[in-house]
Amino acid sequence: MKKKPKAKSKLKVKLPKAKAGKRELGRAEAKTDVMPVHVPAALLDQLVQEATAVRERAYAPYSNYLVGAAILTKRGVVYAGCNVENSTFGATICAERGAIMQMVAHGDSEPIACAVVTKDGGSPCGICRQVLAEFARDMSIVLVGLASPEGESGRVVQLADLLPLAFRLEQ
């Protein structure tokens, strides 16, 4: 029996040529022009303190999951936000977006770091990652868990790693 010829796909995908010793679509390509900003540890500590304090004001009667976020901008100013839940659930605002609203309302726009404090060190949700990415291609994100099994824990990750290939509307 004759084999049916395979249907040719019209879709043309151009893949970058792999260079010797380099992964094809590695982090370097994905991050392109992103330069990591170094934020001194003392400033990150202060950011965590502010996020911990604002977390106390979270309004989370439905999930009982309190989140505090604090954003540091290039100007050296810190903007804080906590999650505010709503009985419709969908109208809930996350802490990170609350902090971004504060930043914008104060006429600031260049975040370089964000601390997120929860009980378990949870990281920003997808929507918050995209909202943070609106204002900076990359920033340090400090994730702090106050009551993790191993006690208080913290780690620093980069937004560009949490949200590679963030959506951008090029105008």
Ligand code: THU
């Ligand atoms: N929450 C945040 O505040 N930030 C996030 O990035 C993830 C989730 C809040 C929303 C809701 O009030 C609670 O955590 C549980 O989802």
